[in-house]
Amino acid sequence: LAKTTQPISMDSYEGQEVNITCSHNNIATNDYITWYQQFPSQGPRFIIQGYKTKVTNEVASLFIPADRKSSTLSLPRVSLSDTAVYYCLVGDRQAAGNKLTFGGGTRVLVKP
Amino acid sequence: NAGVTQTPKFQVLKTGQSMTLQCAQDMNHNSMYWYRQDPGMGLRLIYYSASEGTTDKGEVPNGYNVSRLNKREFSLRLESAAPSQTSVYFCASSEDPSNTGELFFGEGSRLTVL
Numbered sequence: 190l191a192k193t194t195q196p197i198s199m200d201s202y203e204g205q206e207v208n209i210t211c212s213h214n215n216i217a218t219n220d221y222i223t224w225y226q227q228f229p230s231q232g233p234r235f236i237i238q239g240y241k242t243k244v245t246n247e248v249a250s251l252f253i254p255a256d257r258k259s260s261t262l263s264l265p266r267v268s269l270s271d272t273a274v275y276y277c278l279v280g281d282r283q284a285a286g287n288k289l290t291f292g293g294g295t296r297v298l299v300k301p
Numbered sequence: 302n303a304g305v306t307q308t309p310k311f312q313v314l315k316t317g318q319s320m321t322l323q324c325a326q327d328m329n330h331n332s333m334y335w336y337r338q339d340p341g342m343g344l345r346l347i348y349y350s351a352s353e354g355t356t357d358k359g360e361v362p363n364g365y366n367v368s369r370l371n372k373r374e375f376s377l378r379l380e381s382a383a384p385s386q387t388s389v390y391f392c393a394s395s396e397d398p399s400n401t402g403e404l405f406f407g408e409g410s411r412l413t414v415l
Contacts, residue, residue, distance in 0.1 A: 221402070232305075232391045232406025233344070249348070254387065276343065290360060291336070291344040 193277045198296040207264040209295045211277030216256050219281040222253060222260045227274045227294070236275075237262070265295075272299045303327055307392050307407035314382045314414045322377040322394030322410050332395045333375035334359075334404070335367060337388040344391060350375055382414045 195213040200276045213222070221240050225233035237244060239251040239260070250263040264271055274294040305326045314320055326333065331352045336344040336359075346359030350369040364386060366378045375394075379386060389411050393404040 223402070225404070230409070232393065232409055233404070234406065235403040238403075274343075289334075289402075290346050293343040 193279055194293045195275075195277050195292060195295045197293065198298070200298045200300060201267055202300050203268055204266050207267050207271070207297060207299075209262045209264075209275055209277075209297070210259055211262070212259045213277070213279045216257050216279050217281065220252065220279045221281070222257075223278045223280070223289075224249070224251065224262045225276045225278065225291075227276065233276060233291075267297075267299045269299050270301065271297065273297060305394055305405050305407035307410050308391075309410060310408065311411050312388050312413070314379075314412065316383060316414060318382050319378065320382065320388055320412075321379075322346070322392075322412075323374070324376065324407060325384055326376045326392075326394040326405070327373065328349070328394060328396070328405065329372070330394035330396045331372070333369065334393040334395075335365075335377045336391045336393065337361065337386075338391060339388050346378065347390075379405075379412075382412075384414045386412065387414045388412060 221268040224236045226236050227233040230231050237249050237251045239253050244251045252261045274296050276291050276294040278289050280289050308323045329347045334349040335347040338344045345361045347365050348359055348367040350356045356367050368376045389409045391409050392407045395404050
Protein backbone atom coordinates (compact mmCIF):
# COMPACT_ATOMS: atom_id res chain seq x y z
CA LEU A 190 0.00 0.00 0.00
CA ALA A 191 1.23 3.46 -0.86
CA LYS A 192 2.34 5.50 2.13
CA THR A 193 0.94 9.00 2.45
CA THR A 194 2.38 12.12 4.03
CA GLN A 195 0.30 15.13 5.04
CA PRO A 196 0.94 18.25 7.12
CA ILE A 197 0.03 17.71 10.75
CA SER A 198 -2.05 20.86 11.09
CA MET A 199 -3.23 23.99 9.31
CA ASP A 200 -4.99 27.12 10.48
CA SER A 201 -7.31 29.22 8.39
CA TYR A 202 -10.01 31.87 8.68
CA GLU A 203 -13.64 31.81 7.74
CA GLY A 204 -14.23 32.49 4.06
CA GLN A 205 -10.75 31.49 2.98
CA GLU A 206 -9.81 28.59 0.75
CA VAL A 207 -7.92 25.75 2.41
CA ASN A 208 -5.60 23.54 0.40
CA ILE A 209 -4.16 20.36 1.92
CA THR A 210 -1.49 18.51 -0.02
CA CYS A 211 -0.83 14.82 0.39
CA SER A 212 2.31 13.09 -0.89
CA HIS A 213 2.11 9.51 -2.13
CA ASN A 214 5.29 8.84 -4.06
CA ASN A 215 4.73 5.08 -4.32
CA ILE A 216 1.19 5.18 -5.69
CA ALA A 217 0.37 2.18 -7.87
CA THR A 218 -1.33 2.17 -11.24
CA ASN A 219 -4.64 0.90 -9.86
CA ASP A 220 -4.68 3.13 -6.79
CA TYR A 221 -7.26 5.82 -6.24
CA ILE A 222 -6.89 8.79 -3.90
CA THR A 223 -9.63 9.28 -1.35
CA TRP A 224 -10.13 11.94 1.31
CA TYR A 225 -12.09 11.60 4.52
CA GLN A 226 -13.18 14.16 7.10
CA GLN A 227 -13.47 13.44 10.81
CA PHE A 228 -15.15 15.58 13.45
CA PRO A 229 -14.44 15.02 17.15
CA SER A 230 -16.16 11.96 18.60
CA GLN A 231 -17.36 10.80 15.19
CA GLY A 232 -16.21 8.31 12.63
CA PRO A 233 -14.62 9.61 9.42
CA ARG A 234 -16.82 10.35 6.46
CA PHE A 235 -16.02 10.24 2.76
CA ILE A 236 -15.43 13.59 1.08
CA ILE A 237 -14.07 12.99 -2.39
CA GLN A 238 -12.16 10.52 -4.56
CA GLY A 239 -10.12 10.83 -7.72
CA TYR A 240 -7.70 9.05 -10.02
CA LYS A 241 -6.18 11.86 -12.07
CA THR A 242 -6.65 15.51 -13.05
CA LYS A 243 -9.44 17.30 -11.19
CA VAL A 244 -12.55 16.14 -9.42
CA THR A 245 -15.14 18.48 -7.93
CA ASN A 246 -18.24 17.87 -5.88
CA GLU A 247 -20.49 20.02 -3.71
CA VAL A 248 -18.03 19.90 -0.82
CA ALA A 249 -14.51 20.03 -2.23
CA SER A 250 -12.17 19.77 -5.19
CA LEU A 251 -9.35 17.32 -5.63
CA PHE A 252 -6.37 18.16 -7.83
CA ILE A 253 -4.08 15.37 -8.98
CA PRO A 254 -1.06 16.12 -11.18
CA ALA A 255 -0.09 13.92 -14.10
CA ASP A 256 2.55 11.97 -12.15
CA ARG A 257 -0.02 11.27 -9.37
CA LYS A 258 2.68 11.42 -6.71
CA SER A 259 0.71 13.99 -4.77
CA SER A 260 -2.80 15.34 -4.51
CA THR A 261 -4.38 18.49 -3.11
CA LEU A 262 -7.73 18.72 -1.40
CA SER A 263 -9.25 22.17 -1.78
CA LEU A 264 -11.99 23.39 0.54
CA PRO A 265 -13.52 26.61 -0.82
CA ARG A 266 -14.65 29.37 1.54
CA VAL A 267 -14.36 27.42 4.76
CA SER A 268 -16.59 28.00 7.74
CA LEU A 269 -16.12 27.21 11.42
CA SER A 270 -17.91 23.90 10.87
CA ASP A 271 -15.10 22.75 8.57
CA THR A 272 -12.80 22.46 11.58
CA ALA A 273 -11.90 18.76 11.50
CA VAL A 274 -9.18 16.27 10.73
CA TYR A 275 -8.72 15.40 7.06
CA TYR A 276 -7.22 12.09 5.96
CA CYS A 277 -5.72 11.18 2.61
CA LEU A 278 -5.89 7.50 1.64
CA VAL A 279 -4.44 5.72 -1.34
CA GLY A 280 -5.51 2.26 -2.38
CA ASP A 281 -6.98 -0.02 -5.01
CA ARG A 282 -10.71 0.38 -4.50
CA GLN A 283 -11.39 -2.73 -6.56
CA ALA A 284 -9.19 -5.01 -4.49
CA ALA A 285 -10.98 -7.58 -2.43
CA GLY A 286 -11.13 -6.35 1.13
CA ASN A 287 -9.56 -3.07 0.07
CA LYS A 288 -7.33 -2.98 3.11
CA LEU A 289 -7.29 0.74 3.73
CA THR A 290 -4.99 2.32 6.28
CA PHE A 291 -5.20 5.86 7.54
CA GLY A 292 -2.24 8.10 8.17
CA GLY A 293 -2.10 10.75 10.85
CA GLY A 294 -4.31 13.22 9.00
CA THR A 295 -4.24 17.02 8.88
CA ARG A 296 -5.92 18.90 11.67
CA VAL A 297 -7.61 22.00 10.18
CA LEU A 298 -8.67 24.77 12.51
CA VAL A 299 -10.92 27.45 11.06
CA LYS A 300 -10.90 30.67 13.06
CA PRO A 301 -13.52 33.41 13.06
CA ASN B 302 -31.68 2.50 7.52
CA ALA B 303 -29.25 2.75 10.44
CA GLY B 304 -25.99 2.26 8.51
CA VAL B 305 -23.29 0.91 10.83
CA THR B 306 -24.28 0.31 14.44
CA GLN B 307 -21.79 -0.34 17.23
CA THR B 308 -22.42 -1.51 20.77
CA PRO B 309 -21.59 -0.62 23.44
CA LYS B 310 -20.79 3.07 22.99
CA PHE B 311 -18.86 3.24 26.26
CA GLN B 312 -17.18 0.57 28.35
CA VAL B 313 -14.81 0.51 31.30
CA LEU B 314 -12.84 -2.66 31.97
CA LYS B 315 -10.27 -3.76 34.48
CA THR B 316 -6.99 -5.20 33.29
CA GLY B 317 -7.42 -8.84 32.38
CA GLN B 318 -11.15 -8.71 31.77
CA SER B 319 -12.60 -9.75 28.44
CA MET B 320 -15.27 -8.21 26.31
CA THR B 321 -16.72 -8.18 22.81
CA LEU B 322 -17.53 -5.14 20.72
CA GLN B 323 -20.42 -5.70 18.38
CA CYS B 324 -20.88 -4.19 14.93
CA ALA B 325 -23.74 -4.59 12.49
CA GLN B 326 -24.43 -2.99 9.11
CA ASP B 327 -27.67 -2.94 7.16
CA MET B 328 -26.25 -1.87 3.78
CA ASN B 329 -25.57 -5.39 2.50
CA HIS B 330 -21.86 -4.61 2.30
CA ASN B 331 -19.34 -7.37 1.74
CA SER B 332 -16.35 -5.87 3.57
CA MET B 333 -16.14 -4.88 7.21
CA TYR B 334 -13.33 -3.39 9.27
CA TRP B 335 -12.26 -2.64 12.83
CA TYR B 336 -10.06 0.38 13.54
CA ARG B 337 -8.75 1.86 16.74
CA GLN B 338 -8.01 5.51 17.30
CA ASP B 339 -5.89 6.69 20.21
CA PRO B 340 -6.22 10.28 21.42
CA GLY B 341 -4.92 12.78 18.88
CA MET B 342 -3.88 10.03 16.48
CA GLY B 343 -5.08 8.63 13.19
CA LEU B 344 -6.97 5.38 12.72
CA ARG B 345 -5.12 2.09 12.72
CA LEU B 346 -6.59 -1.02 11.13
CA ILE B 347 -6.95 -3.96 13.53
CA TYR B 348 -8.72 -6.60 11.43
CA TYR B 349 -10.85 -6.66 8.37
CA SER B 350 -13.17 -9.09 6.62
CA ALA B 351 -13.39 -9.01 2.84
CA SER B 352 -16.48 -11.20 2.82
CA GLU B 353 -18.55 -13.44 5.02
CA GLY B 354 -16.40 -16.25 6.36
CA THR B 355 -13.03 -14.54 5.88
CA THR B 356 -10.95 -12.38 8.19
CA ASP B 357 -7.46 -10.91 7.87
CA LYS B 358 -5.05 -9.04 10.10
CA GLY B 359 -4.49 -5.33 9.76
CA GLU B 360 -1.71 -3.17 11.20
CA VAL B 361 -2.27 -3.85 14.91
CA PRO B 362 -4.00 -7.24 15.44
CA ASN B 363 -2.20 -8.38 18.59
CA GLY B 364 -4.49 -8.78 21.59
CA TYR B 365 -7.65 -8.98 19.49
CA ASN B 366 -9.80 -11.59 17.82
CA VAL B 367 -12.63 -11.13 15.37
CA SER B 368 -15.62 -13.07 14.12
CA ARG B 369 -17.56 -12.43 10.95
CA LEU B 370 -20.77 -13.98 12.22
CA ASN B 371 -22.70 -13.38 9.00
CA LYS B 372 -22.76 -10.75 6.28
CA ARG B 373 -24.23 -8.16 8.63
CA GLU B 374 -22.16 -8.64 11.77
CA PHE B 375 -18.47 -8.35 12.61
CA SER B 376 -17.41 -8.57 16.25
CA LEU B 377 -14.13 -7.67 17.94
CA ARG B 378 -13.06 -9.48 21.09
CA LEU B 379 -10.50 -8.55 23.69
CA GLU B 380 -9.62 -11.73 25.58
CA SER B 381 -7.50 -10.11 28.29
CA ALA B 382 -7.75 -6.33 28.23
CA ALA B 383 -4.68 -4.20 28.86
CA PRO B 384 -4.40 -0.45 29.55
CA SER B 385 -2.69 -0.07 26.16
CA GLN B 386 -6.00 -1.04 24.56
CA THR B 387 -7.70 2.07 25.91
CA SER B 388 -8.93 3.69 22.74
CA VAL B 389 -11.92 4.52 20.59
CA TYR B 390 -12.87 1.65 18.33
CA PHE B 391 -14.55 2.22 15.00
CA CYS B 392 -16.27 -0.33 12.85
CA ALA B 393 -16.69 0.36 9.14
CA SER B 394 -18.10 -1.36 6.08
CA SER B 395 -17.76 -1.00 2.34
CA GLU B 396 -19.07 -2.57 -0.82
CA ASP B 397 -16.35 -4.07 -3.05
CA PRO B 398 -16.18 -3.57 -5.94
CA SER B 399 -18.06 -0.33 -5.94
CA ASN B 400 -18.00 3.10 -7.46
CA THR B 401 -15.72 4.46 -4.79
CA GLY B 402 -14.97 1.79 -2.20
CA GLU B 403 -16.30 4.30 0.30
CA LEU B 404 -16.02 3.33 3.95
CA PHE B 405 -19.05 3.89 6.14
CA PHE B 406 -18.23 4.24 9.81
CA GLY B 407 -20.12 3.66 13.01
CA GLU B 408 -20.16 6.20 15.82
CA GLY B 409 -17.39 4.48 17.74
CA SER B 410 -17.04 2.58 21.00
CA ARG B 411 -14.99 4.29 23.68
CA LEU B 412 -13.11 1.73 25.77
CA THR B 413 -11.16 2.47 28.94
CA VAL B 414 -9.02 -0.22 30.54
CA LEU B 415 -7.97 0.49 34.12
